[in-house]
Amino acid sequence: MAETLLSTPRQDGFRMPGEFEPHQGTWMLWPVRTDTWRLGAKPAQDAFVAVALAISEFEPVTIGVSAIQYEHVRSVFPSRVRIVEMSSNDAWMRDIGPTFVKNDEGEVRGVDWGFNAWGGLNGGLYFPWDQDLLVKQKVLDMESKSRYDCQSFILEGGAILVDGEGTLITTEQCLLNENRNPGMRRAEVEERLHEYLNVEKIIWLQQGLMYDETDGHVDEVAAFIRPGVVAMSWTDDPESPQYERLNAAYEVLSGTTDARGRQLEVHKIHIPDPMKISDEEARLIDRARRSYNRATGTQFAASYVNFYICNGGVVMPSFGDRHDAAAYEQLCGLFPERKVVQVNTREIALGGGNIHCITQQQPK
Amino acid sequence: MAETLLSTPRQDGFRMPGEFEPHQGTWMLWPVRTDTWRLGAKPAQDAFVAVALAISEFEPVTIGVSAIQYEHVRSVFPSRVRIVEMSSNDAWMRDIGPTFVKNDEGEVRGVDWGFNAWGGLNGGLYFPWDQDLLVKQKVLDMESKSRYDCQSFILEGGAILVDGEGTLITTEQCLLNENRNPGMRRAEVEERLHEYLNVEKIIWLQQGLMYDETDGHVDEVAAFIRPGVVAMSWTDDPESPQYERLNAAYEVLSGTTDARGRQLEVHKIHIPDPMKISDEEARLIDRARRSYNRATGTQFAASYVNFYICNGGVVMPSFGDRHDAAAYEQLCGLFPERKVVQVNTREIALGGGNIHCITQQQPK
Numbered sequence: 001m002a003e004t005l006l007s008t009p010r011q012d013g014f015r016m017p018g019e020f021e022p023h024q025g026t027w028m029l030w031p032v033r034t035d036t037w038r039l040g041a042k043p044a045q046d047a048f049v050a051v052a053l054a055i056s057e058f059e060p061v062t063i064g065v066s067a068i069q070y071e072h073v074r075s076v077f078p079s080r081v082r083i084v085e086m087s088s089n090d091a092w093m094r095d096i097g098p099t100f101v102k103n104d105e106g107e108v109r110g111v112d113w114g115f116n117a118w119g120g121l122n123g124g125l126y127f128p129w130d131q132d133l134l135v136k137q138k139v140l141d142m143e144s145k146s147r148y149d150c151q152s153f154i155l156e157g158g159a160i161l162v163d164g165e166g167t168l169i170t171t172e173q174c175l176l177n178e179n180r181n182p183g184m185r186r187a188e189v190e191e192r193l194h195e196y197l198n199v200e201k202i203i204w205l206q207q208g209l210m211y212d213e214t215d216g217h218v219d220e221v222a223a224f225i226r227p228g229v230v231a232m233s234w235t236d237d238p239e240s241p242q243y244e245r246l247n248a249a250y251e252v253l254s255g256t257t258d259a260r261g262r263q264l265e266v267h268k269i270h271i272p273d274p275m276k277i278s279d280e281e282a283r284l285i286d287r288a289r290r291s292y293n294r295a296t297g298t299q300f301a302a303s304y305v306n307f308y309i310c311n312g313g314v315v316m317p318s319f320g321d322r323h324d325a326a327a328y329e330q331l332c333g334l335f336p337e338r339k340v341v342q343v344n345t346r347e348i349a350l351g352g353g354n355i356h357c358i359t360q361q362q363p364k
Numbered sequence: 365m366a367e368t369l370l371s372t373p374r375q376d377g378f379r380m381p382g383e384f385e386p387h388q389g390t391w392m393l394w395p396v397r398t399d400t401w402r403l404g405a406k407p408a409q410d411a412f413v414a415v416a417l418a419i420s421e422f423e424p425v426t427i428g429v430s431a432i433q434y435e436h437v438r439s440v441f442p443s444r445v446r447i448v449e450m451s452s453n454d455a456w457m458r459d460i461g462p463t464f465v466k467n468d469e470g471e472v473r474g475v476d477w478g479f480n481a482w483g484g485l486n487g488g489l490y491f492p493w494d495q496d497l498l499v500k501q502k503v504l505d506m507e508s509k510s511r512y513d514c515q516s517f518i519l520e521g522g523a524i525l526v527d528g529e530g531t532l533i534t535t536e537q538c539l540l541n542e543n544r545n546p547g548m549r550r551a552e553v554e555e556r557l558h559e560y561l562n563v564e565k566i567i568w569l570q571q572g573l574m575y576d577e578t579d580g581h582v583d584e585v586a587a588f589i590r591p592g593v594v595a596m597s598w599t600d601d602p603e604s605p606q607y608e609r610l611n612a613a614y615e616v617l618s619g620t621t622d623a624r625g626r627q628l629e630v631h632k633i634h635i636p637d638p639m640k641i642s643d644e645e646a647r648l649i650d651r652a653r654r655s656y657n658r659a660t661g662t663q664f665a666a667s668y669v670n671f672y673i674c675n676g677g678v679v680m681p682s683f684g685d686r687h688d689a690a691a692y693e694q695l696c697g698l699f700p701e702r703k704v705v706q707v708n709t710r711e712i713a714l715g716g717g718n719i720h721c722i723t724q725q726q727p728k
Contacts, residue, residue, distance in 0.1 A: 003443045067431070067451040070498060074505075079367045084506050085449045087431040134434060141438075142448050142506065 003146045005109070008195040014101035014109055015198035018164030019309045020226050022364040024108070025060035026310060027139060028052055029358070030073050031091035032066065034286040035126065036294075036351045047347040048091070049076060051308075051315060051355055054341045056081050058313035064088060064135065086138055087131040089117070092353055094219070095156035097360035098136040098147070101198070108363055109146045111196050112136040114154040118214050119179035125213055125352065127290035143362070153192045154180045158217040158357050160193070163227040166200040166259030168193055173207045173216030180215075201259035205249045209233065210241040212301040213292055213352040220303045221249055223356070225267070225334050228258060233303045234268035241299075242271060269330055272302045272321035281350055292352065302346075306354035307331065310361070314338050317345040317354050367510045369473070372559040378465035378473055379562035382528030383673045384590050386728040388472070389424035390674060391503060392416055393722070394437050395455035396430065398650040399490065400658075400715045411711040412455070413440060415672075415679060415719055418705045420445050422677035428452060428499065450502055451495040453481070456717055458583070459520035461724035462500040462511070465562070472727055473510045475560050476500040478518040482578050483543035489577055489716065491654035507726070517556045518544045522581040522721050524557070527591040530564035530623030532557055537571045537580030544579075565623035569613045573597065574605040576665040577656055577716040584667045585613055587720070589631070589698050592622060597667040598632035605663075606635060633694055636666045636685035645714055656716065666710075670718035671695065674725070678702050681709040681718050 009015065030048065031037050037044040052061050056078075064086030065073045074083045088096060095118070098110035113136070117129035140147045161169040174180065175189050190202050208216025222232040230253055235242050254266045282296040304327035307316035314335050318324040324342065331340045345354050373379065394412065395401050401408040416425050420442075428450030429437045438447045452460060459482070462474035477500070481493035497515075504511045525533040538544065539553050554566050572580025586596040594617055599606050618630045646660040668691035671680035678699050682688040688706065695704045709718050 067495065082505055082508060085451060085502055087449060131431065137438065138449055141446055144446060
């Protein structure tokens with residue numbers, strides 16, 4: 001039976017596994033917000049379907065959907081995809097879903113972090129986020145997994161990367177942002193990560209990507225391929241607004257050892273050319289006072305490292321960009337034992353994220 | 365993975381187990397309709413909580429609740445009770461939930477019957493019933509159980525009793541009612557029961573209880589204690605409006621053999637004294653045009669056989685009636701290996717049913 005625990009994963013011998021470790025399955029949510037997603041969210045829904053179907057070739061997928069869209073969503077997917085009623089304010093399961101932790105006996109539990117829609121009333125992306133706040137508990141309750149209550153600490157899953165062996169990568173821009181845990185100093189943040197994810201070494205990048213709405217989530221900048229090996233976003237263009245920050249990130253990553261004392265092996269994956277919301281794309285996005293402004297010409301972040309690793313596979317973005325093919329070849333090389341599948345996710349990127357942002361793995 | 369099957373349980377070697385066989389757990393829903401339940405459903409919610417807690421001492425309980433009541437309901441129950449988001453129009457899981465079937469290898473599947481709120485636009489109890497219609501599929505999908513699609517046949521779980529060994533008891537009043545499957549003759553109804561529940565012998569009672577809103581559900585009249593043994597509602601009072609129909613039911617039950625050729629052993633359990641909705645009880649029930657009229661003085665059915673058998677236990681109604689104690693003693697005698705727990709459920713009976721009506725077992 002699922003219990004709510006006031007201890008911490010570290011105290012109980014639980015750690016967050018790497019994404020490349022075996023999964024029980026993948027959780028996603030269904031996009032419907034018309035102020036995030038253009039054209040009544042229909043093009044984004046198509047992209048979510050493509051991503052979910054791709055993942056479901058590798059492992060079980062569960063999609064949470066509000067009551068009003070249930071029949072439609074159930075009819076869109078084959079029966080191998082599990083559809084459950086689960087309300088949310090938007091569809092970023094990486095950030096809204098629980099972080100699963102596991103012990104050496106194979107028991108899985110979940111961490112229920114605080115959440116404020118990426119900045120609350122101080123730069124958050126929409127209001128309210130009341131239903132998002134309940135998703136972690138609903139997922140854990142449905143799966144009868146015990147829950148670590150850490151709601152006093154705001155953290156999104158996309159703001160951290162772990163290797164499952166004691167190393168975590170994050171950004172100062174997000175985790176030390178005044179709009180997340182105001183007044184909390186670096187040492188206190190590290191203590192939370194230490195206790196709830198059971199990591200020893202925290203690698204701090206200064207910034208995430210420019211034009212990333214999330215205040216610099218690390219999962220647009222880098223990804224663990226396996227312990228000791230990292231893929232990172234890169235650009236050769238000194239004029240790119242991402243150039244300086246990616247160079248700085250490279251300096252940190254390539255100059256650091258992980259929790260086990262290994263020098264990180266860093267692979268650069270060139271980002272797509274700069275992207276803007278077109279006039280046609282902006283035209284039918286609904287306006288809402290407290291929501292992020294997606295006007296024509298708004299630049300948005302795009303990166304190939306926002307891929308998702310699943311059992312035997314990797315599902316990665318394409319954008320119809322000249323760098324798509326090279327990124328695919330690189331990932332095929334980095335994951336020789338997995339099948340890499342590329343899905344065009346421009347419609348998801350328009351909403352502020354990509355494949356990694358809309359998925360959350362539940363370890364086996 | 366859950367599939368939708370167009371074959372039948374009989375074809376595939378699945379049968380509906382008796383309620384007394386081992387359970388995986390119990391499903392319930394959360395009552396909120398203010399036209400069914402007085403005082404904003406708060407007194408009924410208390411009674412549902414008492415029933416759920418009683419069952420949860422014996423086996424896992426899952427409660428489906430709409431998004432808007434989720435936080436409240438989660439906070440009401442201890443963590444051993446699983447709360448999942450699941451919308452419904454009312455809270456009668458016996459009638460709204462799937463009927464689970466099982467094969468000799470222990471695989472469990474579910475039957476997704478049609479449902480029209482106990483009579484549709486011709487005497488049904490409320491309108492619409494759109495969310496109720498989806499509950500069976502949602503439960504089965506959540507549990508990754510395959511689903512037999514029998515939505516072309518309207519059947520409520522409270523309209524049938526089975527012994528798990530080929531015998532089914534039902535009433536003509538309900539199953540042959542023109543407001544359920546109009547135009548369908550007895551032989552066609554029997555064929556459906558035969559195919560989807562895998563029963564051989566169908567015992568037809570003519571009527572259920574007077575003042576039962578459901579058009580005579582059999583689960584207010586009788587219950588299988590175990591194969592070959594039945595408890596039934598009874599009255600010694602020739603003036604009781606239930607007298608004639610219960611005598612007729614007794615004649616049928618005591619004069620019939622079951623699918624295995626056994627003479628049924630029938631135990632009479634005296635019903636409570638006649639009950640009416642009081643003025644105070646009626647005063648704060650909201651009115652709705654298509655809903656059952658619960659005005660002051662409305663008589664309602666009450667019976668002790670609407671109990672629920674769970675792993676090692678039986679949870680049965682009390683009403684604050686002079687027959688409560690005798691019924692309890694009788695059930696203790698009939699279930700020597702189970703602990704019998706009595707819960708005052710007048711608030712549930714006011715809404716038209718009792719413990720059996722608000723529960724649905726999932727076999728182990």
